[in-house]
Amino acid sequence: MKACVLYSGGKDSSLMAVILSRLGYDVDLVTVNFGVFDSYIPASMSAKSLNFNHVVFHMDQSILEEAVKIIMNDGFPNNGIKYLHEEVLEAISSKYEIIADGTRRDDRTPKINKDQIKSLEDRHNIQYVNLDSFGYKMINSLVSKLFELSYEKRCLAVSCYYRKAWHSQIVQYEGRRVLSPPASSLNCMHCKMSKTGRCGFSSETTVWRERQTVVLLLKL
């Protein structure tokens, strides 16, 4: 049976994909794109190296713009990222019967709660799966066990799709390249682990500079 994993190219969504694959599901790794930034390229590289089918799912830029408005109004990213995540889940639920993402027990944003899961599942007749079974230590242990990192240089900031899309939009909103975003906007709640480098992605938030793309390889 086909399952979709919303895919950033990071370790959590990669782990989700491996779990479903090992339970016998035919997994599509789906990276959402809003037509602003080619953030799906590093994700597609990881998907390829993990031997999964990779799909770029195009969504309207207006959704991203709305998310950015929420973020700019709030002055912090949580609600905007949450809005984006929920819009993506709603849209992809019409395409697959099993929808998974890499959100885990310790995550706060983006995260849908039990009532939202039930609503999503019932309205679309789908099954939603995430990494709630596991805590961060277990996930780190699983990731070390399952993956190795390969570094490849390219001219693209590598981060989760929320973060990239958001930065890209800030660039558009402010009409200039954001080289030093304000401190309050540095803390992307989706890939917050990246601040310590444990996410596998760069901890820097400056966009458009040359850096290494992290590609995950399956060890076992």
Added chain:
Amino acid sequence: MKACVLYSGGKDSSLMAVILSRLGYDVDLVTVNFGVFDSYIPASMSAKSLNFNHVVFHMDQSILEEAVKIIMNDGFPNNGIKYLHEEVLEAISSKYEIIADGTRRDDRTPKINKDQIKSLEDRHNIQYVNLDSFGYKMINSLVSKLFELSYEKRCLAVSCYYRKAWHSQIVQYEGRRVLSPPASSLNCMHCKMSKTGRCGFSSETTVWRERQTVVLLLKL
């Protein structure tokens, strides 16, 4: 790395074991016994047929007695079962670094919440895993995909270890065999699915009569 799955012999804990095994863990299926009832026998049969190591973990009967007191005082089983589950998790946490059980997103009792998980993990330096990633439909689908049921006759009521232990204690408390427990006590919250037969276990609560033991076999 070694992982313990608290094991009733049912589909949820069996699924938990298969997931960890497919992620590369060396799984012990651990069935708790309070020295009252040989409830570990059907679990050991399923464990064997699934090709897992099975361990019977003996705990003091006083814990079961305390659980029964709570149930009798409350007039319904939730708090007593919750107490039992927490005592089991505390005890087993000194024996393994990874502790898993078959509780899932839709379960209410027994279930430990996020604060309890964090406390358990931090105090014992362990990792706790359950089936919170999955809803009941996904678990049913996975179970159909992974397991087939084999029925074997033996003289033992087959149910989850909470339920068996609880009934057995009621027998002791009341000094007689309970052939028709009051309706309020029929609804075991741990294996509530058994009322519709979907659990794979008998929906009857009369103990000690001959019935079929359900043994799980791995299909894939």
